[in-house]
Amino acid sequence: MHPRITISPELREWILATTRAGHGVPDVLRLMKENGYDPRQSRSIVAEVLKLPLAALHASTGKVAPQGLRTTHPQAPQVTVDGHTIEIPISVEAPALRVLEGLLTAQECAELIRLAQPRLQRALTVDTDGRNQVDDRRTSEGMFFELNELPLIGRIEHRLASLLGIPANHGEGLQILHYLPGQAYEPHFDWFDPQQPGFGKITAVGGQRIASVVMYLNTPEQGGGTAFPEIGLTVTARRGAAVYFAYETGDPSSLHAGLPVLRGEKWIATKWLRERPYRQPKQS
Numbered sequence: 001m002h003p004r005i006t007i008s009p010e011l012r013e014w015i016l017a018t019t020r021a022g023h024g025v026p027d028v029l030r031l032m033k034e035n036g037y038d039p040r041q042s043r044s045i046v047a048e049v050l051k052l053p054l055a056a057l058h059a060s061t062g063k064v065a066p067q068g069l070r071t072t073h074p075q076a077p078q079v080t081v082d083g084h085t086i087e088i089p090i091s092v093e094a095p096a097l098r099v100l101e102g103l104l105t106a107q108e109c110a111e112l113i114r115l116a117q118p119r120l121q122r123a124l125t126v127d128t129d130g131r132n133q134v135d136d137r138r139t140s141e142g143m144f145f146e147l148n149e150l151p152l153i154g155r156i157e158h159r160l161a162s163l164l165g166i167p168a169n170h171g172e173g174l175q176i177l178h179y180l181p182g183q184a185y186e187p188h189f190d191w192f193d194p195q196q197p198g199f200g201k202i203t204a205v206g207g208q209r210i211a212s213v214v215m216y217l218n219t220p221e222q223g224g225g226t227a228f229p230e231i232g233l234t235v236t237a238r239r240g241a242a243v244y245f246a247y248e249t250g251d252p253s254s255l256h257a258g259l260p261v262l263r264g265e266k267w268i269a270t271k272w273l274r275e276r277p278y279r280q281p282k283q284s
């Protein structure tokens with residue numbers, strides 16, 4: 001499948017002209033970075049324009065494949081774990097992605113929201129100016145549970161571990177996010193870019209992220225799906241369902257976004273998985 005990336009005619013022409021003039025891919029990527037492009041997106045763009053396999057670009061940029069465990073992608077039509085049956089109505093191969101229906105019960109969703117709510121509100125008071133900036137929003141309306149913090153959290157983590165064939169201690173603490181109308185999560189990758197200066201520090205414990213599970217704790221009245229723009233897929237946010245996707249060596253097709261909530265609100269729980277056991281650093 002060809003990724004659908006929007007590339008302006010000017011950028012396309014510049015990439016072609018630059019390579020025609022004898023510059024290699026690393027030069028093009030460096031120049032794009034200097035001009036403010038996200039290196040991960042630049043690789044997708046250059047691969048698309050030059051009709052190169054992305055793997056070739058990863059090799060040419062010296063990207064090192066993360067070492068460690070990989071998740072097992074659950075297989076359709078359904079998987080039963082811990083006596084709990086999860087339906088898989090949609091599977092995608094690139095990126096490796098599954099829609100998981102009935103991952104959480106309605107009761108578990110309600111309980112997660114109830115437990116998270118007081119901790120979120122404390123954070124929300126900081127954000128009194130009502131600005132809808134993505135970065136602000138992400139910290140002001142989010143909270144983390146510690147790994148296995150409560151029996152409910154431990155049970156969900158065990159279910160995910162069994163479903164994906166990876167020990168629960170490879171997971172970061174469950175993150176809860178709350179979106180209000182108009183709020184969204186801009187397109188991003190969950191994996192860490194090895195070319196970022198902070199990469200070594202972020203991955204010192206647990207290594208690279210290899211997969212994510214975004215669990216919907218309610219059904220927004222309108223909007224709020226999770227979009228995968230490179231493959232033209234939007235997963236509907238529905239209570240108890242989830243989207244699992246894996247990106248292993250940094251798959252650019254895993255680009256995704258939380259679409260704006262148009263009516264109602266949206267609650268999600270996100271689990272990020274690491275290639276090695278992860279211990280959440282104490283938050284000061």
Ligand SMILES: O=C(O)CCC(=O)C(=O)O
Binds near residue numbers: 177190212214268
């Ligand atoms: O809100 C969504 O649908 C996506 C959330 C997400 O991408 C994340 O938590 O990493």
Ligand SMILES: [Fe+2]
Binds near residue numbers: 188189190212256
């Ligand atoms: Fe994400």
